[in-house]
Amino acid sequence: MFNRDSIPIGIILGILIPVIGYYFWSSLFELLGQAGIMNPDGFSFTWRARTTSLLAICMNLIPFQIYKNKRFDKSMRGLIFPTVLFVGYWIYHFRAALLID
Numbered sequence: 073m074f075n076r077d078s079i080p081i082g083i084i085l086g087i088l089i090p091v092i093g094y095y096f097w098s099s100l101f102e103l104l105g106q107a108g109i110m111n112p113d114g115f116s117f118t119w120r121a122r123t124t125s126l127l128a129i130c131m132n133l134i135p136f137q138i139y140k141n142k143r144f145d146k147s148m149r150g151l152i153f154p155t156v157l158f159v160g161y162w163i164y165h166f167r168a169a170l171l172i173d
């Protein structure tokens with residue numbers, strides 16, 4: 073998938089990577105909590121959801137950098153569309169928690 077320069081490939085990866093990343097990070101936080109390594113009691117109520125979502129969105133930086141190094145401009149453009157939508161939704165969804173904390 074990383075060897076084609078096309079906007080649809082970038083859009084597909086831009087959607088799939090954060091979705092998969094969200095489940096990865098939420099599972100990791102859950103495992104760390106069960107193992108007693110991370111204690112979520114000291115954090116605000118929405119901390120875990122905000123952090124997990126933000127880390128999942130940031131995982132789009134990995135294929136973006138790969139496409140940048142290969143000079144696949146179309147794939148980079150395709151990757152940006154869903155990333156901007158995810159960031160916009162993240163800001164909208166957590167706007168109250170961002171202004172209070």
